[in-house]
Amino acid sequence: MKSMLKKGLLAAALMASTAPAAMAQECADADRVPITWSTIAGFYTDAMAELVSGFEAGHCVKVNVVNIDNSQLYNKQVIEMVGQTGAYDVVTLETSEKAEFAENGFILPMTEYFADKKAQLDDVAPTLAALTTQYKDDVWGLPYYTYTAGYIYRADLFDDPTEKEAFKKRFNYDLAVPTTWAQHRDIAEFFTRKAGETLKGEKLTKDFYGVGLMAGPFPEIQDEMSGVLWSQGADWLTDEGKVPVDAVEKAMNDYLELVKYAPPAALTVTYDGVMNQMKDGQIAQTYSFFLDQWPNAVQTETSVAGAKMGVAEAPEKKAYIGGFLLAVSASSAHPKEAMDFVAHIGGHDAQMEFAKAGGTSTLMSVLSDPAFAAPESRGKTGHFSTLLEIFDSMKGFRSNLFDTPFGAKIYNTMQIPLQSAAAGQISARQAAERLAVEVEKICGGPCPIGK
Amino acid sequence: MLQRESSFAKEALRYGLIVLVLGFIVFPIAWMIITSFKPADAIMVSPPRFLFTPTLENYVHAIYDKNFLFYIKNTLFISVASTIIVVVTGSLAAYSFARYNVGDGHLLFFILSTKMFPAIAVILPYFLIFREVGKTGIGSFLGIGLDRPGALIISYTVFNLPFAIWLLVSFFQDIPRELEHSARLDGLSRLKVLAKVVCPLAAPGIAVTGVFTLIFSWNEFLFAYILTRKAASTVTVGVESxxxxxxxxxxPVAAAAxxxxxxxxxxxxxxxxYMVRGLTFGAVRG
Amino acid sequence: MSQSLSVPASQERGAASPTAMSDRWFSILLIVPAMLVILVFALLPLAYALDVSFRFADLTRGRIGDFVGLDNYRAVLHDRAFWSSVGVTLKFTLTAVTLEMVLGIAIAFLIHGATAGKGIIRSLMILPLATSAAVTGLFWRYLYDTQFGLINHFLGLVGLPEPNWLGDYTIALWSVILFDVWQWTPFVALIALAGLQALPKEPFEAAELDGASTFRVLRTLTFPMLKPVLFLVLVLRTIDSVRLYDAVAVLTRGGPGTVTETMTFYLYRTGLKLFRMDYASTMAIFFLYAMLVASLFALRPLLTQFSSRASEG
Incomplete structure (x- = not known):
């Protein structure tokens, strides 16, 4: 009954929206419809302010932006949704949270809204669209930012003749961007050196490490582990909704091989720590690392003399993939305006502006725009072409983690056993078993998978 | 002569130890303040950099780009208001407990026990209470509700009252009763005795209680984060941005802090x- | 306390105006404002938590659900993570509070004996408290960092081993304790100092004239007189330590794994990450129950003392 009423209202609102947009321009401040967007703090705040005013110029709406720390965004939004406060009209969701918000009626489906805007929906990179916009035959919003992972490395080390020679001598093949796990591990081992040893023929003043990892107490170790697990053909959840213990154990053991070559701080940091290590010249490469950090990583070229950064697909061509989705709260008092806002921010024009400011867009038309491939854009958008390759390699990829309404809770819990193993407190087997137990507890049995 | 030397050595030892203790206490804060003047490329570097050209850019960023003074203003209002309520109501209650033994200790115990319930378990009920109060006319008139300062003022008052009452009771009990009795004999009403005789004597205790109440409110994070969104957010939430x-x-975090x-x-x-006034206590009593 | 000056009750009453209320009513009126606040905002949430603890309540799956009897209590009792968090909490509280009390009292004496500069010392002492744990904890994380931290930098300079303060599961809890000691020892010291300064002078002057040894003065005069305020600080610190959340949240988030996961952090994870308010409420009830039982024993001497001092004269 209630939902029918809502749909009716929505239809009425949709009809009203066909009125010419021009009239919006001459609207008094007092007439503006207030909507609130809860989003991630420090997220290209300046660029966002411009995108928002761009929207306000065309619509009689006043957008209030609430910045929340990424680690608190999920619970803060859930509380407001459960409390049906209507405080947030537009919410920002991580890929694993979409199913939960959709299944529990926290957000409104936008299928009807996009019915006549098919082109806009089709512009979203298809690999991403499948993971972020769709759940059970409905469209739930637009991704406006992707953190899809790849491989960021110190290209100058790979080009150095002394290092190349030494590598070849030791491993019997050429030093190059790794395409397999074994190669990645070899490179990590190869570049791990103590202070006093040499790197590129120069004496190191501090320890140098083969790889920077995000094994700290944050929900990012699972993003790296996803790369290992997925590239081995497994997933966090089987189609029966259970954790495949053997597969997770194997992936965990492989990951532990890598931890040996990471700085000790790997156990306490997340991506920003890895970036700090990179910019201070302490690590040679990353694994399954968020490519949206590229503009950050490039700064290494100014902070470390002679450094040159490179970006590529992750080894085995599988890595963590997803994006931040904008969706409209079910308790919003102005769903129509909120949906317009989602369409605006996720739309081509706004995404172009966003990309120019350093944001990592989700639209094919933006990612493939030749302007962003130009050498002078390298510092901000040098990773776009790699993203296109990743989307191509991972075409049609699905993970059950993103299709269970318990995805967010599993995602927020899984780093605990994984991190215990990384810290050496428990074995890979124990970590996999604990994960299975935790997941079963969260779902109250096998996890439902809604495709 | 010998004695003087040994007492000098003792003093030197004492101040040596004090400097050591203060060093340990101040050093993390000092590092934070130093960081606040560092250019961005001198912070996350190894080895840590001690020499650098100081800059004010972090302060500019915190104050202008992040509008941090807005959060300072909110926090000041909320924590001062809450502290005044706590000190006033707490002093009244503590005096009653200290002098008249209301509830024979059971009430005092009950008051302390409210502090034993984990904050996280009460956060959702608080959220619901303030959501409902916020919808009413009284709520909007008094500024109580979600994302309104009243919600935090009330919350902080509730948390700090038990602590304040217990601390004040112990301070009030140190005040000799004789003074009150003679004041009463001089014809002062009970409230006047409390205000004119007891409170000045208990000033160090009240000052200490006030200082800590203010500090606890100033630093609270969890409730500020759940009960506010933006308009009433405090510094601890503001730092999140x-x-x-x-x-x-x-x-900028260092500058804001x-x-x-x-x-x-x-x-x-x-x-x-006021805190030092305790020193003269014995004189009054004598 | 001298009784000779106390005024007979009848005389006292005579001094007040005839319309004055009785002591009893006056004393009750004094506590009304405080009690009102406490009753509403302490009992309502407690009632709510009790109610929820007997129901199914996964907030992300709808609202508060059906009555499930004692299921939640059973589930919590069999929850290994819950008991492990209890263990962490006990270990933390015992160590941190002991250290803070001993160091705090020692520092209070140290400062009390100082002849000059007390004001500046006190102001500096308040620094760790004047910034929130959410922020200072962040800077401690920076100090503890193995790649960029100041602590390991200095240790390295003098050739000492450089521990992974927050990443090594065998020492992470100690690192959190060290932070807590840093933050709260000044609190103990400042209150103990206020207590020391409030002590009457005469008994000490008399003892000095008698030529009593310092140790004797401490044992027979100072500590007995300081006892109430010290005991109070001990109680407050214990309650706060058992409820430790901020420091863990910012320093380790309970990690590595669950090595530093205290009860309240587990409660937070259950209630605000998994949104199982039923389990969270049940744990909170357990928590309250344990605290009440423990404090009934621990607080008895303090309560008796308060009561007897309040009823005398």
Missing amino acids: FFTLQGILWG TISVLPMLVFVLAMQR
């Missing part, structure tokens, strides 16, 4: 006079 997707903005320590320091310095 410095944790960005490009990493923590260490310099340094700014937020200042009001507390000024307040403590201002209260020093």
